[in-house]
Structure formats: structure tokens, C-alpha cells
Amino acid sequence: MLKGFTIILLKELKELMRDPKILVGMIVLPLIMFPVLGLVMGYAVQSAQTEAQTATLLVTNNDGGNWSKVFVGYLNRTLKIVLIENVSPQVVLDQGLLAKNNSTTLVEVPSGFSQNLTVHIDGTWNVIGLVNVYGVFSGGGGIFSGMSGNTVATVVGGFNRAVAPDLVQISQSSIIKGQIEYGVDSIALSGLLLSQAIALPITIMIMLTYAMQIAATSVAMEKEEKTLETLLTVPVDRFAILMGKVSSTIIVAGVAAVTVLIGYNYMIGSISTGLTSSLGSGVNLVALGLVPNVLGYILLGVSLFFTLLSALALAVVMSAFSENVRGAQALVGYVYPLIFIPSLALVYLDVNTLPLVLKAVFYAIPYSHPILASKAVVTGDYATVLFGIIYVALFTVIIMYIASRLFATEKILTAKFRFGKSKAKENSE
């Protein structure tokens, strides 16, 4: 073994383990964060399964023949259905029957269904019974939101195994913003748009943590390089010093927000191309209203900007409590779970399906809002986006006020975040 290796290794380990910031940041926080994420995901899976099992299926029988009754009977044995007779899908939509029956999936047994099944069983295999399934596309769902739609396919598969192979097939369509989009598979659409649901939170997560690390060094560097004391004695308003530091990060935040939007817009374009190729021509995300419009992009940009600003301001304040850059970066690390948990959890969850307490927790975390906004601008839910912008702006104002108070007093020099060690000894010299 290398001479001295063990001695140096043990000394390094001793130093690292005695640094409470490292101990908490690298060991305790992950031990808390991942179980919390696990609980959130577990809840998401459970609620999706429950939803799939208890979801009401609206079935409209426009055939009336024997086979249609057999088929509907089979559905009824497995799923919770509400049956209506001789009502076209458009009328179902116009009369709001889906919402009235608390259902998100409509199954239409079209006219001619029974006759086709009879022909098929008589030996003409190329004639099949087609069932039209219309899934309501909400846009706010998480990774498990397609479960109830898949359940219909599973039950139809069971029917075919019981009667004849390939007897009944499904034609998928979507109901997007109250309009029937024929031939657009709502499950495939959810799956493809999931890349959007994953990409933006991950990008925001990386951007926020990276920006906070940079901002945290702004005051800490002044302390570490011993330039802060000099700066605080020049005849300049201390709020100007703070604003100078924060403004530089505002510019960075603005550029970062625009960069993310450009990348996001490009990604949406790529998804649209992918969707066209997988779902057939004529499917256009813009036409389907599943791409944010100009107002949506502006609101998303503003939401991103304020979130970045609040994170950067918080990093500046936190760095004032540390003695050096390393300490500042360790301190802002404590905020990371508040970025990681909503970023990862909101991929798996639709916040609207959460219990009130969990919902309140996610809304209270400022870093949830751009992710919520990214989903809301697609569905045109601008109220949620505006609420988030106002909330994060207020949070930023409070943080800035604390920062200005900190800069106005000697606390900027004497305030230290420490674990149980007296600060008095170090201050007196």
C-alpha cells in the first residue's frame, strides 16, 4: 500500500465527518429526501390504481344488437359503467354527460357492431367489431395518469380471449378542451407529452441549483477574499451594494429563463414531429391546443424569472451567514430538497388529485410554481400561473427585505450560521 495513504485517508475522513454541514448535506438530507419522494411516488401509484379501479366508464350503445348487449354486459362485470342508449359521442359531449357521471372515458358501441361480430364468427375474419374509446386529455396528469384508459384495452382483450381472437378492436380518440380529436390516442398523447413533463422540471432543477451555487458565492466571496469590510465603509448606500449583487443575478436569471424557454419551445416542436409520425399525419399539437400560446410562454417566462430571482435572493441572504464560499455552498444545499422534491414529485403526480394538506405543501414551496405553470399554460389554466407568480413575487420581496435589513446592520459581518459553537469569541478581537 502507498506509504502514508491510510494516515491521510483517516485524517480526511475525520475532518469530513466532523464538518456538520457535510454530514447534514450529504448524509442526513438524502436520508430524508428519498423516503419523502418514495412516499409521494407510492401515493401516486396507489391513487392511480384506485382511480382506475373505481373510475366510472360511460358507455353509449348505438347498436342495440345482441352482441353489443353481450359486450356491454362483459364490461359491466369488470368495470363500473353507466350505460346510455342511442346517444352519439358529440351529443354526450354537448350535454356534458361525462362530467355529470364523473367519468373521463367514453366507450361507444357503434351501429353495426353486432352484425360485424356475427359475420366475423361466421368465418369472415377480416370483419371485426370496432369500439370507439374517447379519453379526456387533462394535460395535468402525471406518469400514471393513463391507467384508466389502459383498463378498457385490458377488458376488451379479455372479451376477445373469451369469445374469439381479434373479434373486437379499439379505435382511440381524444377529447381535448371539449373537442373530439378523432384518431388521436389519448394514452399515446399522454405518453409523448410526458417527456415534456419530465424535461422541464429537470431543467429547472438543474438551473436553480446551479444558479444558487453561483449566487451563494457573491457575498461569501467578498467575505473570503476580505473585500466586504472595505466595501461596507465606502460612502455608498448598502442597499445599493445588495441591489448591485442581486441585479447581476437578475440579469443572469433573465437570460437563463429565456434560454430555457427557447430550448423548451424547440423540444415541443420535436415532440410535435414525433407525435405526427407515431399517430399519423394531420395531428398537430398547435391545432390540438397543446402548445402554450404567446401569453402562455410569457407567463411561463415570468414564473421562471421570479422563481429564479427568489432562489438567487435567498442564496445571497444565506451566503451572508457563512464565512467562506464552501460554507455558503453547503448552506444553500439545505434548500435543495425544496427544489428536488417538487421537481421530481410533480412528474409523477397531478397536484390537483392530492389531499389538501399535500397540495398546500406543494403550493407553499416557491420552486413548485414554474413546474405547475408549465402544465397549466398547456391547458390554459392561467389563474394557477398568475397565483404562482404573485406568490413567488411576494416571497422574493420578503427575502429581499430580510437581505436589506441584514446589509444595513453589523449582522452582515457578525451573523454566522453555526452548530452550537459560540460566535462571541470570534467576533471579539
Place this chain on the structure above:
Amino acid sequence: MSLAVDALSLIKQFGQIRALDGVSFNIKPGEIYGLIGPNGAGKTTCLRIICTLIKPTSGSIRIFDNDVVKQPEKTRQIISYLPEESGVYQNLTGMEYLEFMAKLQRKPNTNIKVTTNEAADICGLGSRLSDRTKTYSKGMKRRLLVARALMTQPKLAVLDEPASGLDIIHAYHIREIIKRYVKEHGLTVLLSSHNMLEVEYLCDRVSLINKGKLILEGKPKVLKAEYKCENLEEVFMKVVGYA
């Protein structure tokens, strides 16, 4: 004529520790005044109060008739502070640093170029002012910082251990800068040091501080004569009872 510094019964408490315990002294305009004492005596705390960085727990302090606690902005307009452990922005050149500080400390009807040229003369770093400060030695940085503290010709320059930790050549250069420049321009200087020989060389009057208390004040020559010592170091040891 108003006093440059008028400190009365300054007390500063940090938790259970009393860093300053009723310190009173005054400095006349144009004087070089030294606060001397061992590490942890309270010198830096006193200077930080004068420079508006921290507030005294009790007592009063006036700089050219400005109340430091009540009028910190006015005080900052007439002082310049060189902390003991002071750094420069590593990615700026020496000249850029001087320009940055000159703009922040700018007085009405002053020219930034004239001010920075003045600083260049004071520090004597010549063409190295075009280099980034991260390439400077400790002595060069300190010379730059002393030049920064003096270039705006403040009414009161507060210098905390101006030549601390420097080799003989750089320490000598800095002492010469202070002595020459201050006398030429009639500035008032308050400096602290634990190097009693340095203080003896530079200062018109000195105060001896120990454990937060001001224990002796006077002209170096008078103090040495009074305590029959060859230098201030011996005076201090006698006063605190170690000799």
C-alpha cells in the same frame, strides 16, 4: 477646531465577552495616532466601530463632529478604512480595482483619473497595475490597498495593522508611504498595530490597549522617558506587569 476623533467610554459586548471596556481617547486633526496592544486586545473592534461597521454597546464616538452611530453615511464620506485582513478582487487588474474603488469613494469635483494616478504614485507598482491582482504577491496587494486607502485624501484614514505579515522591504515601503503622504497632505491617521517599533516610528501619539481597556496614552518619547524604557515594547510590558 473640532477633534478628528472623539471617543468617549466606548463599550462593546459580544455575548459574554466585553471586547471594549470604557475606552476614551481623542485625536487632533493632522495627527498620526496609534492604538497598540496584543492580539485580542480590542484594537480592531475599536476601529470597526469608528468605521461604522459595528455599533458600540454604549458610549459615543464622533469623527470631525459627525456622530458615527447616528450619522454613518456622513462619516463614511470622510473616512477611509484599511482592514487588517483585506483583499482585492482577484479578477480585476490593479488599475481596475483602483478605478472601481475611486468611483465608489468619489467626492464632488474630483477626477477619477487624477485619483487613480495618485494611487499609482503611492503604491509604486508601475506597469504591474495592468496585471490581474491574483498575480500579485502579498506585499504588492498590501501596497495597492494602502494606496487605495489614501488616494482620495480622506480626512481620517483608519489603518489596521498596515504592514502586518510583510517582509522588511514591503513593510518599510508602506511605512514610508504613510509617513510621507500623510504629512504632505495633512491627513489624520488612526492606525493599530501590535508592532510597537512600527508605531513608535510612525505615530505622534499612542494608546496602549489591553483586554479591552485603554491603559496608557501619550507621545512615544514621553512614555519612554516616564517609564525609563528604550522602546514602547518595554513600556507596555512594564505597564501590564510582565516586566
